[in-house]
Amino acid sequence: MKILQMIASEEFIFTSLSLTIPILFAAMAALVSEKAGISNINIEGSMSVSALVGALISFYCKSWVLGCVAGIATGVIMGMILSYCSHKLKTDSILAGIALNIFATGFVVFLMYAVVGSKGDTTDAPSTQVPYLNVPYLEDIPFIGILFRQNLLFYVVIMSVAIVAFMLKRTKLGLRIKSVGYNSIAARSVGVNNELTQFYALIIAGIFAGLGGVFLSMSYLSTFNSGMVAGRGFIGLAAEAMGAGNPWLVMLFSYLFGAVSAFSIEAQTRLNVPYELLNTLPYLMTIIALILYSMKNNTKVKIVKEVKKDESMGK
Amino acid sequence: MLNKLKTFFSELWRKISDAFIRPTRKQKDVYFSILRTVVAVAISLGITCIILLFCSKEPLKAISTLFFGPLKSRFWRGEILRGAVPLIFSGVAASLMIKCGQFNMIGEGAFYVGGLTGAVVAIYLPASGFISVILSCLAAIIVASVFGIVPAVLKAKLNVNEFVVSLMLNFVMLWIGMYFLNNFLRDEASGDIATQIIPESNRFGILLSGTYLSTGILVAIAAAILCAVFLYKTKWGYAIRMTGDNKDFANFSGLNACGAVIYSQIIGAGLGGLGGAVEVLGSMDARFNWKTLPGYGFDGFVVAILAGNNPILVPFAALFLSYLRQGASLMALQTDVAMELIQVIQAIIIIIVAGQSFMAKFKNKIFKTKADKEAVKQ
Numbered sequence: 001m002k003i004l005q006m007i008a009s010e011e012f013i014f015t016s017l018s019l020t021i022p023i024l025f026a027a028m029a030a031l032v033s034e035k036a037g038i039s040n041i042n043i044e045g046s047m048s049v050s051a052l053v054g055a056l057i058s059f060y061c062k063s064w065v066l067g068c069v070a071g072i073a074t075g076v077i078m079g080m081i082l083s084y085c086s087h088k089l090k091t092d093s094i095l096a097g098i099a100l101n102i103f104a105t106g107f108v109v110f111l112m113y114a115v116v117g118s119k120g121d122t123t124d125a126p127s128t129q130v131p132y133l134n135v136p137y138l139e140d141i142p143f144i145g146i147l148f149r150q151n152l153l154f155y156v157v158i159m160s161v162a163i164v165a166f167m168l169k170r171t172k173l174g175l176r177i178k179s180v181g182y183n184s185i186a187a188r189s190v191g192v193n194n195e196l197t198q199f200y201a202l203i204i205a206g207i208f209a210g211l212g213g214v215f216l217s218m219s220y221l222s223t224f225n226s227g228m229v230a231g232r233g234f235i236g237l238a239a240e241a242m243g244a245g246n247p248w249l250v251m252l253f254s255y256l257f258g259a260v261s262a263f264s265i266e267a268q269t270r271l272n273v274p275y276e277l278l279n280t281l282p283y284l285m286t287i288i289a290l291i292l293y294s295m296k297n298n299t300k301v302k303i304v305k306e307v308k309k310d311e312s313m314g315k
Numbered sequence: 316m317l318n319k320l321k322t323f324f325s326e327l328w329r330k331i332s333d334a335f336i337r338p339t340r341k342q343k344d345v346y347f348s349i350l351r352t353v354v355a356v357a358i359s360l361g362i363t364c365i366i367l368l369f370c371s372k373e374p375l376k377a378i379s380t381l382f383f384g385p386l387k388s389r390f391w392r393g394e395i396l397r398g399a400v401p402l403i404f405s406g407v408a409a410s411l412m413i414k415c416g417q418f419n420m421i422g423e424g425a426f427y428v429g430g431l432t433g434a435v436v437a438i439y440l441p442a443s444g445f446i447s448v449i450l451s452c453l454a455a456i457i458v459a460s461v462f463g464i465v466p467a468v469l470k471a472k473l474n475v476n477e478f479v480v481s482l483m484l485n486f487v488m489l490w491i492g493m494y495f496l497n498n499f500l501r502d503e504a505s506g507d508i509a510t511q512i513i514p515e516s517n518r519f520g521i522l523l524s525g526t527y528l529s530t531g532i533l534v535a536i537a538a539a540i541l542c543a544v545f546l547y548k549t550k551w552g553y554a555i556r557m558t559g560d561n562k563d564f565a566n567f568s569g570l571n572a573c574g575a576v577i578y579s580q581i582i583g584a585g586l587g588g589l590g591g592a593v594e595v596l597g598s599m600d601a602r603f604n605w606k607t608l609p610g611y612g613f614d615g616f617v618v619a620i621l622a623g624n625n626p627i628l629v630p631f632a633a634l635f636l637s638y639l640r641q642g643a644s645l646m647a648l649q650t651d652v653a654m655e656l657i658q659v660i661q662a663i664i665i666i667i668v669a670g671q672s673f674m675a676k677f678k679n680k681i682f683k684t685k686a687d688k689e690a691v692k693q
Binding site (some may be wrong): 007013041085089090091092094095096098099100101102103107109110113114119148182230231233235237238241246248274277279280283284286287291292294 | 420438480483484493613651657672
């Protein structure tokens with residue numbers, strides 16, 4: 001009963017929506033790069049570095065716009081570095097991603113220490129926060145109204161899902177990205193520059209990763225700390241896998257992960273369950289989701305094989 | 316007898332001199348990869364020096380402490396060896412998994428649960444001395460391997476991405492460990508979130524006086540040698556290597572590729588667990604007090620790549636990395652640079668060493684045989 005009350009409360013929905021935002025940004029980044037045929041596991045690291053850069057710039061310039069721009073730029077640069085590694089140096093993209101994640105964990109502390117003089121967080125340099133935006137009239141609607149009393153970045157993330165869906169379906173770049181990911185040799189044979197297309201995809205992914213990082217340090221909290229991203233980039237990868245390449249489905253699963261994270265946070269104050277065990281929930285959920293997803297996929301593969309077998313027998 | 320010795324040595328000398336004067340293609344390959352690694356490391360250290368020139372107020376002092384600081388005193392030389400121990404375990408684990416084509420990050424969590432299990436067995440089990448140490452290590456291996464089964468089986472049976480699963484599992488392992496540590500194992504007297512003191516008889520002893528180096532390093536080296544033998548001299552190791560090179564080919568030639576994927580990752584997790592136990596039982600804190608993941612899962616990949624995924628070379632790579640780390644921590648103590656700079660160096664090393672096109676043109680030049688050159692002329 002207590003659990004139901006908690007889930008139905010407005011606070012819970014609010015928390016789950018704001019926890020969805022970084023996961024959804026990460027999932028969109030994963031979606032675009034996955035469509036282009038690159039496994040981009042660098043999202044976690046990009047988010048971390050952009051979160052720090054965004055927070056610092058917004059503090060020193062006293063402007064959240066500049067902070068956001070700096071965060072996005074950082075994400076894009078990280079994407080470009082990944083592109084340089086996998087296209088020019090021909091490093092395995094997973095290894096390059098691992099390397100960039102290591103780089104990010106070290107670099108944020110290094111930079112934070114060099115600029116703020118602290119290794120833990122940037123409490124001495126609180127970031128200028130991204131404002132909340134209440135849509136007049138719409139915010140008063142019961143139940144749905146909560147969707148219109150959100151942080152600016154909430155609207156941005158919903159827009160970006162729509163933009164990604166549109167881009168992949170209707171634009172030249174989106175179709176090229178899909179063709180490269182689907183069959184790079186065929187794409188090359190009709191004159192698509194594979195590496196350039198993947199480069200663009202990584203830049204778009206970088207923008208999303210940057211926004212996700214910026215949200216964490218400039219809206220969700222007003223400071224940056226080094227363990228802030230806490231696997232959200234990887235949870236985004238899982239949400240992308242579950243959504244099977246459909247941006248709207250990806251959004252749905254991101255919300256699911258956001259809700260589970262919110263549950264583990266809210267339940268700590270309301271339910272009598274040790275917080276350590278609640279903390280495992282989002283991660284366990286991700287593993288279970290991945291298992292369910294691949295079980296469904298594997299049965300599909302089996303059915304296809306059986307159908308093919310029947311066809312060949314018929315001949 | 317003397318004649319035999321004489322012929323043996325002359326044979327040996329001939330082989331060695333041949334290796335330098337008329338190297339076979341395989342030997343050339345080895346020289347090239349050594350040269351390549353050295354150049355890559357040199358480049359990344361060069362970049363580090365440039366970063367230091369910009370970021371530090373006293374760059375020359377920072378650079379000299381980074382490179383020469385840890386070599387100056389006996390204590391710090393011991394620290395280099397001590398720091399290499401966990402890196403050897405995680406490096407060997409990572410190289411086994413990379414050889415099988417698996418990017419599994421379970422090292423982090425395996426170190427954590429291994430360390431906790433080792434400490435618990437050493438504290439609460441009514442055994443002492445050598446037996447207790449062995450039981451601690453065994454328990455750590457078993458617990459870590461049980462966790463290791465999850466990503467391994469999921470990858471082999473359902474083709475779930477082992478990288479994401481292992482990363483998520485790391486957090487699960489951390490929080491489960493924290494749960495036990497906070498609620499059942501915590502010693503209030505320590506004034507910290509830590510277990511009780513591990514009795515001295517149940518710990519690894521000091522190997523070199525005047526340093527903190529424990530006898531755990533012998534276990535690490537033994538593990539590296541055993542894994543090298545396993546990988547290169549047994550049929551299971553052969554299956555791992557073949558699966559990593561080409562899974563379909565391994566399957567068609569009757570090797571158990573699915574099994575290799577599973578046991579390579581479980582062994583990797585077990586090695587991580589052993590590493591955690593050795594680290595905790597050999598540390599000066601004498602308690603288990605980790606509150607975050609130790610980070611050895613990622614470091615293992617750096618070591619493995621530096622060592623070319625060869626377990627026998629892992630201890631050398633681990634030593635080198637540990638030397639850089641001790642240099643960095645000394646630099647952090649004495650100057651204004653954070654020691655996390657080391658992770659930037661590591662990232663650059665991985666990217667360059669794993670970059671296939673790095674020095675590829677140079678390699679083509681070396682490997683061009685006479686026949687190739689004539690073919691080009693025609």
